[in-house]
Each structure stands twice: as C-alpha cells, then as structure tokens.
Amino acid sequence: LHFRRDFKKLIGEDSYKLPPGLQGLPIVGYLPFLGPNLHRLFMELAQTYGPIYKLGIGQKLCVIISSPALAKEIVLRDQDVTFSNRNPNIASRVFSFDGKDIAFAPLGPRWRQLRTILVREMQSEASFDASYLLRRNEVKKSVAIIYGNVGHAIDIGELAFTTVVNIIAGMFWGNVDGRQVAGIDIGTEFRAAAGRLVQNLGRPNVSDFFPILARFDIQGVQKDMKKVMQQVDKIYDIVIDQRIKRGNMGEDEVNDDGKKNLLQFLLEFREHDTGEPISHEQIKALLMDIVIGGTDTTSTTVEWAMAEMMLHPEVMVKAQLELTEVVGLDNEVEETHVKNLRYLHAVVKETLRLHPVAPLLLPRSPTKSCHVSGYAIPKDTKVFLNVWAMHRDPEFWESPLEFKPERFLGDKLDYLGQHLHYLPFGSGRRVCAGLRLGERMVMYLLATLVHMFLWESPDGTMPDTSEKLGVVLEKSNPLLLVPTPRLGSSKFYV
Numbered sequence: 035l036h037f038r039r040d041f042k043k044l045i046g047e048d049s050y051k052l053p054p055g056l057q058g059l060p061i062v063g064y065l066p067f068l069g070p071n072l073h074r075l076f077m078e079l080a081q082t083y084g085p086i087y088k089l090g091i092g093q094k095l096c097v098i099i100s101s102p103a104l105a106k107e108i109v110l111r112d113q114d115v116t117f118s119n120r121n122p123n124i125a126s127r128v129f130s131f132d133g134k135d136i137a138f139a140p141l142g143p144r145w146r147q148l149r150t151i152l153v154r155e156m157q158s159e160a161s162f163d164a165s166y167l168l169r170r171n172e173v174k175k176s177v178a179i180i181y182g183n184v185g186h187a188i189d190i191g192e193l194a195f196t197t198v199v200n201i202i203a204g205m206f207w208g209n210v211d212g213r214q215v216a217g218i219d220i221g222t223e224f225r226a227a228a229g230r231l232v233q234n235l236g237r238p239n240v241s242d243f244f245p246i247l248a249r250f251d252i253q254g255v256q257k258d259m260k261k262v263m264q265q266v267d268k269i270y271d272i273v274i275d276q277r278i279k280r281g282n283m284g285e286d287e288v289n290d291d292g293k294k295n296l297l298q299f300l301l302e303f304r305e306h307d308t309g310e311p312i313s314h315e316q317i318k319a320l321l322m323d324i325v326i327g328g329t330d331t332t333s334t335t336v337e338w339a340m341a342e343m344m345l346h347p348e349v350m351v352k353a354q355l356e357l358t359e360v361v362g363l364d365n366e367v368e369e370t371h372v373k374n375l376r377y378l379h380a381v382v383k384e385t386l387r388l389h390p391v392a393p394l395l396l397p398r399s400p401t402k403s404c405h406v407s408g409y410a411i412p413k414d415t416k417v418f419l420n421v422w423a424m425h426r427d428p429e430f431w432e433s434p435l436e437f438k439p440e441r442f443l444g445d446k447l448d449y450l451g452q453h454l455h456y457l458p459f460g461s462g463r464r465v466c467a468g469l470r471l472g473e474r475m476v477m478y479l480l481a482t483l484v485h486m487f488l489w490e491s492p493d494g495t496m497p498d499t500s501e502k503l504g505v506v507l508e509k510s511n512p513l514l515l516v517p518t519p520r521l522g523s524s525k526f527y528v
C-alpha cells in the first residue's frame with residue numbers, strides 16, 4: 035500500500051504497473067528473509083519472478099534486474115542519466131563525507147570534476163609510466179617477503195592487500211616510504227580500519243529500510259562508522275598536513291616526468307583553481323574512494339585468480355608457460371611484459387566473470403519516476419543490477435559454471451561495459467573510475483606471483499570457492515599457499 039500510494043503520488047494514477055515481485059511480511063517486508071549472499075538469493079528469485087522484479091524491504095522499494103537487455107535500458111540508453119545516481123545508505127553517506135566523493139556523489143559538476151581528475155590525470159599512460167618504479171618497488175618488496183617465507187603458508191589475500199595499499203599510498207599521496215607516515219603504519223592501520231568500514235558498508239541496516247527509525251541507530255552502524263572514520267581522518271590529516279608543509283618548504287616530490295602525486299595536484303588545484311574549488315573534505319572523500327574502492331577489489335581478484343588456478347592446475351601450467359615465453363626464466367616480470375600475456379589476461383577475465391567483486395554493482399537510483407520494460411520505477415527506488423547472474427546466464431555463456439579462461443581468448447569482450455552480459459567494472463557514466471589502475475595492478479601482481487614461485491596448498495588441502503558478500507565478494511576462507519622459488523637465481527628475490 036505504501037509503495038502504491040507513493041507511486042501514484044509520483045507518477046500519477048495507474049499509468050504503469052510496478053514490476054512483479056514480493057512485498058514480504060507487513061511492515062518489515064522481505065527484510066527477515068535476506069541472507070548474507072544477496073546475489074544468490076536475487077538470482078533464485080529471478081527464476082520465479084523474471085528478469086525484473088520488485089522486493090519490498092521495510093519502507094524501501096528495491097528493483098532487481100538480471101537481464102543484459104534490461105540493463106541496457108538503464109546504463110547505456112536514454113535513461114542512463116536518470117539512473118546514474120546512487121541514493122546512498124547511511125553508512126555510505128558517512129564514508130563519503132556526505133556524498134562529497136565520486137562513488138556516492140550525485141551526478142553533477144562536483145562528481146565530474148573529481149572523476150575527471152582521477153581518470154584523466156592519474157591514469158593516463160604518462161602518469162602510469164611516471165609512477166612505474168613505485169609499483170615495481172612495492173611488488174619487489176612483496177617478492178622478498180614471500181622469499182623469506184619459502185616453505186611456509188602465506189595468506190595470499192593479505193599479501194596482495196598490503197602490496198596494493200602500499201602502491202596506492204605511494205601513487206596517490208606519496209611519501210618517503212609508503213608504509214610509514216608520522217610513525218603510523220599505513221598498511222596495518224588501513225587494514226584494520228578498512229575491514230570495519232567495509233563490514234559496516236555491507237551490513238543490512240534497519241535504519242536504511244525504516245528511515246523513521248534512523249535517529250535511533252538501533253544496530254549502531256552509524257556510530258561505529260563515525261568512530262572508524264575518525265581514525266582514518268586522523269591519518270589523512272597527518273598526510274595532508276605533511277604534504278602542505280613539504281610544499282611550503284619547496285620539497286615537493288615529482289615523478290620521473292615532473293608530474294606530481296594526486297594529493298599535491300589536488301592541493302594546488304584548490305589553491306590556484308579559478309573554477310569550483312576542491313574542499314578539504316572532498317579531497318579526503320576522494321582518497322577514501324581510492325583506498326577503499328581500489329584495495330579490496332584488486333587484492334580479492336588476485337586471491338580468486340590464484341584459488342582458481344590452484345583448482346585448475348592445467349590453467350596454472352599454461353599461464354606459467356606463457357610467462358616463460360614472454361618474460362624468460364632468467365628475468366623478472368616488468369609491467370611492459372603484461373600486454374603480451376594474452377592467456378593470463380583471459381584468466382583474469384574469467385576470474386572476474388565467476389567472482390565479480392561487486393556482484394550487484396553499486397546500486398543505482400532514479401532521480402525521477404520512469405519506466406523500464408513497461409514497468410514503473412518510482413523515484414528513489416534502489417535498483418540492483420545482478421551482474422553475478424548475468425555472468426552465469428547460459429544464454430550467453432557455454433558451460434557457465436566452469437572455469438575456462440579459453441572462452442575469452444578469441445573474444446572481443448573487454449572491461450568497458452559495452453557488452454551487457456559482462457560487467458565486472460560496471461557500465462555507463464558510473465563505470466569504475468579506477469578501471470585502468472585496477473587491471474594494471476591485478477595483472478602485474480598476479481604475473482609476478484605465478485612467474486616467480488611455484489605454489490602448493492598446505493597439507494595437500496585444495497582451496498574452496500565458498501564466498502561471502504560484504505562490500506566486495508570475497509573468499510569465505512583465506513587462501514593459504516606455500517611458495518617455492520621458480521627461477522634459478524636468488525638475485526631476483528632479494
């Protein structure tokens with residue numbers, strides 16, 4: 035009744051029907067039936083209700099879309115502007131300094147300004163070239179850590195995460211040693227804070243579904259978010275102050291081609307800008323997006339790829355043969371090799387097909403009432419695109435549940451979101467803003483792990499593929515693997 039009343043108010047009497055679906059119980063709707071793995075539940079419900087259906091959760095109306103044809107109407111066709119907004123929940127609003135970032139900001143000049151800086155300034159070929167040594171150093175440090183643990187089990191997800199955090203810290207705000215700022219170990223601090231942030235961001239919060247109860251914060255999500263954000267804020271304040279002081283003393287760091295890191299760029303942009311100024315909070319919100327949006331996504335993908343290769347030894351062997359051919363057994367991997375690793379690219383694509391880090395993307399929300407496939411979608415509805423289901427749709431994929439990188443070898447499918455049955459980075463205006471860096475880091479790190487070491491499961495136990503959905507779709511059980519050096523000379527490892 036609630037939805038019908040809202041709906042009629044918004045788009046007028048009886049013009050279109052809401053999609054079919056479930057209202058659930060009175061008042062709470064479908065809330066008590068939501069399990070942890072929403073993408074699986076949503077796929078099961080699609081088998082009964084079809085490729086577009088509604089779900090009432092508390093006072094919120096959700097619409098779930100599981101077909102590429104309908105996704106097209108939303109992300110690529112004439113309605114993409116209407117659907118390029120997020121309507122963030124409470125945790126996301128705290129996380130994003132109330133929508134001052136890229137990921138949760140409404141479509142508009144401020145979102146466009148930050149997005150352009152991240153995509154064009156920081157991910158141009160020239161920027162990547164200039165910051166390559168930094169990535170190389172961090173990857174080499176991780177190789178040395180693995181070498182120091184030969185014969186012992188290593189947590190691959192954790193190793194990948196620390197490597198990526200350090201790369202990102204160095205690239206985006208830079209400092210003498212990306213691991214330490216004013217005595218604070220960034221990797222460790224962020225690991226702890228990011229874990230809690232991500233947990234809160236992914237947790238169903240009663241206050242989101244019953245805005246009327248929001249001020250009571252029954253589960254304490256808002257309170258906990260604010261507490262963690264204070265910790266993270268403290269680190270950002272130190273980093274920003276340090277950068278300003280260095281700038282004032284004429285000690286700006288520049289990369290090989292004279293380019294500055296993102297933080298220097300943003301601070302100067304703020305000072306000299308003639309158009310919209312970038313506020314302190316916007317800078318922090320952008321750093322937040324980069325650290326949270328860029329780390330778990332990347333490291334989880336590396337972890338899943340390694341798990342799948344362990345489960346499919348023939349894939350691991352092919353990837354190693356390719357590396358032997360392209361890189362050589364008397365050489366270490368450089369980023370310049372990566373473009374020639376066709377098979378490894380296919381492995382990563384197949385990994386992201388079966389284990390997309392954001393199986394429901396980031397939810398969209400129309401800014402005005404509209405229609406999709408002849409159904410009414412009222413303003414502010416939460417719209418989920420179930421990419422996980424589309425990636426397993428037998429209409430588009432042969433033997434969809436099998437891990438077969440070969441399917442991508444002759445295929446033109448890329449990450450840009452033009453082919454609507456394959457959307458690991460999303461699509462349209464809101465497609466991932468860190469796509470190029472994400473792909474680059476995954477490929478370089480994975481190629482290094484596979485080329486430099488042979489891997490075994492401890493005690494012969496094979497990895498499982500059970501998953502849990504927080505903000506990213508991660509492995510339920512961490513992937514532990516035991517390394518042995520693969521190259522003849524120890525000089526590549528120390």
Ligand code: HEM
Binds near residue numbers: 466468
């Ligand atoms: C393997 C790595 C990554 C994957 C699979 C991934 C995936 C995604 C997905 C699915 C979305 C939502 C797109 C949509 O709603 O259509 C997204 C958004 C976003 N990602 Fe990534 N991402 C990755 C790495 C990164 C990195 C490295 C960064 C930053 C340096 C980043 C920053 C962002 C931002 C800022 C957004 C929001 C874009 C917007 O709303 O305009 N991501 N990402």
